[in-house]
Amino acid sequence: MPDRLPHPGPSYLREQELRIGDRLLRVGMAKPVDGPDDWWLAVLWVTDDEGVISFRDVAPSGGPPPEPPLFRLGPSFAGSLSGLILEDNGRLAIRLTPLVPPEDDARPWRCPLALRTAFRFEPALVATMRPNELAERVLSGFRRAVETLHRP
Numbered sequence: 001m002p003d004r005l006p007h008p009g010p011s012y013l014r015e016q017e018l019r020i021g022d023r024l025l026r027v028g029m030a031k032p033v034d035g036p037d038d039w040w041l042a043v044l045w046v047t048d049d050e051g052v053i054s055f056r057d058v059a060p061s062g063g064p065p066p067e068p069p070l071f072r073l074g075p076s077f078a079g080s081l082s083g084l085i086l087e088d089n090g091r092l093a094i095r096l097t098p099l100v101p102p103e104d105d106a107r108p109w110r111c112p113l114a115l116r117t118a119f120r121f122e123p124a125l126v127a128t129m130r131p132n133e134l135a136e137r138v139l140s141g142f143r144r145a146v147e148t149l150h151r152p
Contacts, residue, residue, distance in 0.1 A: 003054040005100065005112045008045055013135055016143045018046060020058050020150050027143045032135055038120050042135070043099060044142045045114040055109040060152040068108035069149060070096055076148045080141030084134075086120040093120035113146070 011028030018025040025046050032042035045052050055069040065072070078085060078094050086093040099114035119138070126134060 002100075003056065003110050003112065004050065005045075005052040005114060007047055007051045008043075008114070012042075013132065013139055015047075016139060018143050018146060020147070021061070023048065023057075025053060025058075027139060027146065029135065029139050029142075032131075032138075035118065038123075039093075040119045040121060040134075042117050042138065043114065044117055044139065045099075045112075046146055052112045052114050055111060055113050055149070058113065058146055058149045059109055060150060062152060064109035068102075070098070072149055073145050077141055077145035080144045081119075081137065084119075084121050084125055084137065086122050088120065094118070115142075117142075 008028070008030070012031040013029060015026040015028040018027050025048050027044070027046050029045070030043040032040055035041040046058070047053065048057075056064060059065075059069075074094070074096055077096065078092050081094075095118040097116045098111050099116055100112050102108045102111040104110065117138070121134070129137075
């Protein structure tokens, strides 16, 4: 599997800019869908002019840490959506999966930075938001979480 993918096409929402060092990247998402059991599903990605970048491109400048990038991205992403994500039996209802898993499990940062995401949100909060507003919050939270990957 390649470290990168071609550009996924237009984003459902206007892409957000992400600056990592001197690079200007763009964060986008596919149109979210309502899945079974009230799960909200979307694909999120980070691109440059050549397509979807690799997780390695946003790793700390000293090199990627040994743990998979989702070990750092997951808690940061969940924190950026604090209060929105439903807590179920003491666990937040958030699932993140790489769109394309790494070819080598010993090198988890060598895969495209595109994720399948699933959330269950607090119904009372989501009822007060328009669908695009919710999607914008998720996209912004993802952008902020990706920014944290670059920090040592």
